[in-house]
Amino acid sequence: MTPQQVNIKNRRASFDYEIGDTFTAGIVLTGTEIKSIRQGKASLADTYCMVQNGEVWVKGMYVAEYFFGSYNNHTTRRDRKLLLNRKEIQKLAKAAEVPGNTIVPLRMFISQGGYAKLVIGIGRGKKSYDKRQSIREREDKRALDRLMKK
Numbered sequence: 001m002t003p004q005q006v007n008i009k010n011r012r013a014s015f016d017y018e019i020g021d022t023f024t025a026g027i028v029l030t031g032t033e034i035k036s037i038r039q040g041k042a043s044l045a046d047t048y049c050m051v052q053n054g055e056v057w058v059k060g061m062y063v064a065e066y067f068f069g070s071y072n073n074h075t076t077r078r079d080r081k082l083l084l085n086r087k088e089i090q091k092l093a094k095a096a097e098v099p100g101n102t103i104v105p106l107r108m109f110i111s112q113g114g115y116a117k118l119v120i121g122i123g124r125g126k127k128s129y130d131k132r133q134s135i136r137e138r139e140d141k142r143a144l145d146r147l148m149k150k
Helices: 011-016 031-038 086-097 128-149
Strands: 007-009 017-027 048-052 055-059 080-083 101-110 116-125
Touching (some): 011 101, 011 116, 011 128, 017 086, 017 101, 048 086, 055 086, 055 116
Antiparallel strands (some): 017 080, 017 116, 055 080, 101 116
């Protein structure tokens, strides 16, 4: 996969949360982790972020072991540090303190410079009736797309 093709999404996030502000953060990775991500072998399902001691960490992110990694391979689900500005970290910390808010990873991609980036957002949990409304809107959009193609 070329760097422009790597686009790993957390599809569940927009269904479970109303996303507010978004931030783009760098990720601290080892050599075999970035190689696996460049092959597209990562997942953001069941991941979340938290602020600890003035640092933002992503928890539960899956990065498959690199096939040619041998003894240098990484563990698949380890905590990874995110790189953000101090003001962004303070804003995330304040937002995470509010009950019902969480920091959710939305998308991972490879930047033009070859670095792995993670788009995170401040999410507020949806109620079940909000989820039904999201499903209805998605089905209506599909129906409109079908009518437009004919």
